[in-house]
Amino acid sequence: MKKTIDILKQNRLSVTDSRQKILELFLLMGGALSHADIEKNMPDSLDRVTVYRTLQTFVEKGIIHLIPTTDNSIKYALCKNDCAPGHHHDNHVHFICDECEKTICLDDVTIPAVKLPKGFTPQHAEMVVTGLCVDCK
Amino acid sequence: MKKTIDILKQNRLSVTDSRQKILELFLLMGGALSHADIEKNMPDSLDRVTVYRTLQTFVEKGIIHLIPTTDNSIKYALCKNDCAPGHHHDNHVHFICDECEKTICLDDVTIPAVKLPKGFTPQHAEMVVTGLCVDCK
DNA sequence: AGTAAATTTGCAACAATGATGCAATATTTT
């Protein structure tokens, strides 16, 4: 697999086994992953700490982005190519299926702008929709 | 204070000190609170477990609702009066201030509907906007 | 009001999640 190497090099990160494996998992799964998902799916389990640090690094570099949840389990998903360190462009809606529990990036659904009350200055917006996904309905 | 008693009775919950104190704190603070916020602000600290269980109960009864975050710290906020157990109507936008870190319910800002890809059935939506709030800007 | 039944609380113990320092290892640079 060459793609993971490229992603790492583009972001000036050392190319290590752990990073490649975690990236491959993201590419393979398509959707969003929680820390726990990653640990479960790792064939020859990496150290827990390494997973934490890798995810942090990826977020900082803009390789993955965070998805808010109401269940104390942050999800992470790969960013589209136009994300730069500290400057994400992932203003798309996320979908969480009530049935299969998968979190899906709806890359083509843009978060609509909302009119805020006087005095509020928006900087960033997140939107999460729950319901039934394509596969479950 | 009579209001907290009423809220509890309306939801057929036993009227206990802990529940009243936590409700009063929500009424007092106005905004959203995390579990940690509640523990910090409790004059004669309640047991941690009691706080967890009380929040769970309140969510189940529709007295408070959850606000998703990307930092592993669920926030809770009082629901408007038209919420029933298992049947919330809190489809308003939440605002998190980057400066003072407060989470505010924008009760008058309704979450806009979005067009989902074919096959997706929406059930519920959450929207969180970050930026600067009235007090910080 | 007083008592029995039902509910809630607090404690103890535990599980899961996340963070940090440091030596060993792997990667990059020269």
Next chain:
DNA sequence: AAAATATTGCATCATTGTTGCAAATTTACT
């Protein structure tokens, strides 16, 4: 290939969330 740099894994610890159970409180009943 060796030196410099960066990453990993281990040990340890802090925080957060859960569960079982006895004691205490609240509610319902007479």
